[in-house]
Amino acid sequence: MARFASLLCTFLTLFSAVTAVPAGPVRRWLNFGYGLGEKVRGVNIGGWLVLEPYINLSLFRQFPPENIPVDEYHFCQYLGQEECLAQLQAHWASWVTADDFAQMAAAGLNHVRIPVGYWAFVLLEGDPYVQGQLPYLDQALQWARQYGLKVWIDLHGLPGSQNGFDNSGLRDSYAWQTDANMEASLGALEALIARYAAPEWNDVVVALQPVNEPLGPVLDRTKIEAYYDYSYYDLRNTENSDIGLAIHDAFYPTTSWNSFLQPPNYYHVILDHHAYQVFSTGEVARDQAAHLGQTCVEGQNVLGTTLWTVVGEWSAALTDCAEWLNGVGRGARYDGSYTDNGGSYFIGSCATRWDFSTWSDQDKANSRQYVEAQMDAYEQGQGWIFWCWKTENAIEWDFSFLLQNGIIPQPLDSRIFPKACNF
């Protein structure tokens, strides 16, 4: 019997069960001041426990150009388990180190969001994925603790894929909501919660996220909500666990979650909204004023929510020029080389975007202004988590690079271009 199918049938019963959970001795304690004026300022460790070709290009350049795997699933399928494990062990051991956490803390950051795939916890029959990520994740949590950073752990890829993005592990698949895949998802979720909502991590792991970016428009929202509800129930039934539950808005308007998992019946629920302006032709065609205008709209959107709202992914990208950002073999909408889904047309050249030394002073000013405006906008809510901490060569997505090159303000709240919006 598929548990998820029966869960859906008993959805309403479950709701009343959940509201009953806090009746026991509840600490309602969280090791970060969400809602108390303390702002989330964080980075995502992308491209680490879930591979993304555009973040670590070299890993994917070992293959013949006509046959490059498009995601981690195909990466391991191509290499075979033994070689895949050897390569990924080396990657897991080197991509982030204690020094990265020291640098994050020194930059004034207080949060790290760490994506991990379901396959770190459970494997489906026939999966080419390999396991062994969790000791590295544990090590990262210890470093975070050492440097005073709080962590969200995020299930970034679920069985069958919840969005078809390469960053879910399996590109172009949308099969997450079959009964079998939801059932397997619950297994991964339960393992995540059992391991990381445990009291030994409560000082550092402040939130768990049961699914990243479920692609609302192609999924059944009722099942997404049932899955979130189940996550809440499972988390709160874990010994002493009052840690946060971060739920992505599934690309629905942030305010459409204003009647879901609300306090006071539910507590420590965080709405995660992602803000990018480069994944459609209309967006990459915006000029600076239009990018800033949209940023201000995002600030209004987070102001309009009733759950604590964090912009859990955003970047400095004003173009989609980073190589393979749209996926292996796919070009950029900005320079007209994108050929999928309706194609693209020339807006500007990517040639001067790839290498920072070719950025004009105006490019740098625009980038800095966009970053500052976003920080101000997202701090109208609970704050922000930049995507990502480091990359190989995707400079508009690379916090540590942008920090070293004066695009990220230091201290984080200093401003060259104050008040882009009226916040």
Ligand SMILES: *[C@@H]1O[C@H](CO)[C@@H](O)[C@H](O)[C@H]1NC(C)=O
């Ligand atoms: C990306 O992966 C390759 C191959 O594992 C590695 O040698 C390289 O250092 C990585 N890139 C960065 C910037 O760490």
